[in-house]
Amino acid sequence: MSNIYVFGECMIELRVDKALNSSQNDTSSKILKQAFAGDVLNTAIYLKRTFPALNAHFVSAVGHDKFSVDMLNFLKEEHIGCDFVFQSDNKIPGLYAIETDETGERTFNYWRENSAAKEVMPFITQDVIGKLAEGDMFFFSGISLAVITASDRPLFWKMLAQLKSAGVSIVFDPNYRARMWETPEQAKEQFEKAFSLSDIALPGVDDFQQLYGIKTADEVYNFCQQFNFEELVIKNGEAEILCYHQGKQYQFSVIPVTNVVDTTSAGDSFNGAYLGARINKQDIDSALKIASQAAGFVIQHQGAIVPKVAFTQFIEKQLP
Numbered sequence: 386m387s388n389i390y391v392f393g394e395c396m397i398e399l400r401v402d403k404a405l406n407s408s409q410n411d412t413s414s415k416i417l418k419q420a421f422a423g424d425v426l427n428t429a430i431y432l433k434r435t436f437p438a439l440n441a442h443f444v445s446a447v448g449h450d451k452f453s454v455d456m457l458n459f460l461k462e463e464h465i466g467c468d469f470v471f472q473s474d475n476k477i478p479g480l481y482a483i484e485t486d487e488t489g490e491r492t493f494n495y496w497r498e499n500s501a502a503k504e505v506m507p508f509i510t511q512d513v514i515g516k517l518a519e520g521d522m523f524f525f526s527g528i529s530l531a532v533i534t535a536s537d538r539p540l541f542w543k544m545l546a547q548l549k550s551a552g553v554s555i556v557f558d559p560n561y562r563a564r565m566w567e568t569p570e571q572a573k574e575q576f577e578k579a580f581s582l583s584d585i586a587l588p589g590v591d592d593f594q595q596l597y598g599i600k601t602a603d604e605v606y607n608f609c610q611q612f613n614f615e616e617l618v619i620k621n622g623e624a625e626i627l628c629y630h631q632g633k634q635y636q637f638s639v640i641p642v643t644n645v646v647d648t649t650s651a652g653d654s655f656n657g658a659y660l661g662a663r664i665n666k667q668d669i670d671s672a673l674k675i676a677s678q679a680a681g682f683v684i685q686h687q688g689a690i691v692p693k694v695a696f697t698q699f700i701e702k703q704l705p
């Protein structure tokens with residue numbers, strides 16, 4: 386059975402509950418909904434919900450506090466493997482809040498400078514790397530890289546090289562968050578390292594736009610020519626998705642969604658369903674279709690992780 390490891394941070398998520406707040410103008414007192422989310426974990430959850438026979442595992446660190454305990458319980462409820470979710474004695478999870486505009490486009494505020502996940506690398510011993518090396522896929526993002534303490538990044542790259550040489554498929558989504566990097570140059574340097582070790586890359590045009598001034602999917606493709614991806618999927622919001630695999634180009638027109646409530650986790654749910662479909666040997670066209678349907682469903686709901694039963698019922702109807 387396939388084992389997929391995702392490496393990164395899960396945070397406490399806060400968002401204003403639209404249904405419970407009758408007046409959007411009341412700034413002094415709002416009812417917030419609290420959940421748990423983080424980009425790579427979101428990917429793992431949507432992968433597992435879409436393809437329950439696959440094993441998705443989270444590699445991270447949390448604390449011993451009540452939020453951390455609830456977070457671990459949440460991961461277990463989603464059937465995410467937690468063997469490599471370590472518990473720090475003196476740190477707690479980070480937190481983020483979602484704001485959405487009238488079009489459903491989201492922005493985030495973060496409180497994560499001191500989170501347990503920043504210090505995950507010292508927990509990852511050679512024994513742990515040996516276990517990860519038995520996996521089929523290792524997924525990380527630009528956020529995962531930005532989160533880990535800069536002085537621990539060499540340990541991360543050493544681990545990644547070991548996993549790659551053990552034959553694990555390395556998958557990277559740049560997910561650029563400008564505020565998490567000291568300088569854009571630092572992000573570029575880390576991303577290019579990640580691209581050079583990745584078998585599959587799942588970038589968004591917006592990552593490249595912000596960082597390299599690249600504005601179209603074709604230009605992203607040209608930029609990516611310097612790397613050696615087996616598979617490259619270029620996401621572009623509501624515009625056409627481009628995919629390259631074994632010298633062939635695929636184009637996919639995104640199914641339009643009229644009722645966009647919150648775009649949080651659009652890319653993550655896309656990644657989860659896409660990777661799950663590809664691990665399950667679905668062809669590229671079917672994988673792009675199910676991924677785009679998953680993302681289209683997720684953005685019609687508030688928060689990164691949408692209600693499980695509704696998502697599962699929806700996705701089961703879409704699967705071949």
Ligand SMILES: O=C(O)C(=O)C[C@H](O)[C@H](O)CO
Pocket residue numbers: 422423424425427481493528562649650651652653689
């Ligand atoms: O922005 C981050 O670091 C997060 O992981 C929060 C969100 O869940 C994620 O960005 C959604 O893609």
